[in-house]
Amino acid sequence: MSPRYESAEVAAALGVPTVSFLGAGVFGDTWKVGDHAVKIICKDGYPPERIAREVSGLSRVDSPHVVKLVQAGAVSLGGQPRPALTFEYIPGGDLQQKLDARSRPTSMEALGLLQGLLTGLRDLHGADGTVHRDIKPQNIALRDGRWDLPVILDLGLAKSTTEKTVTIYPGHIGTAPYMAPEQLEARRARKAADLFAVGVTVRAAITGEHPFYEAGQHYTYDEALKQIDLGPTPLPETIPSNIHNVLDLLVRPAEFERGSATSNLRRLAAAE
16 A cells, blocks of 8 residues: 655654555555654544543553554644644564565463453553454564564554444455454444454464455455354364363453453463
8 A cells, every 4th residue: 555645745744865665455544753653643633532542551561562652733734634643663563574485483482462452451451441443464573573462553543343244355354354253244343352362463473364254255245244243263283282271262252252462472481
């Protein structure tokens, strides 16, 4: 996806000599500016409460597995002010890039990935009950490209559950496929929804396939719920039992069966 604005225009707006384009999302673009990453919201009419939610959430948490917010401000682009959030820059790319390159973690790397994501969720959920609501491979950076050093990005930018279908594209998985059953049913996403998304994400990293949906197929929300009820595709037999058991719990249809980030970290540690 191309940036909405030319790099020279962005650099001038930020008052710096040069910027490097990192990526585009539904609502904005992210640029590398020196040792930082600046996310500029480009969508007109973007709800200010979403920006406030992200700033508030990140200001309450201090975790090596959650991106650090440096400052919040605005820049002038396209003739109007645009919200701009400055974060630490995390070298190494994101998890989606690993999946696109067909890179797979070893069992030990999968354990590190799962532990890191659960630790990030534990710290988020412990920060005044903050819920991410949009965990997916594109929102997980891998510090220095290491599977065992995941960093959760884009706090609070939840996706709408009013879409009519879930679409799975080969090599590219969107947000909707990581929604928990309660989100697909347009119910409130609580902490358990984040746990479900982590379970789906780590299973996809291990197997290279979505655990519930077939690539290239289109699913209505009702069809997606039926797929989840059928259970996930099996994990490789080489996956240790502690990882296997936790990943099975995380993708249970019922919220209460998924436990908490803390309880699942204990399960992983007890079996090591």
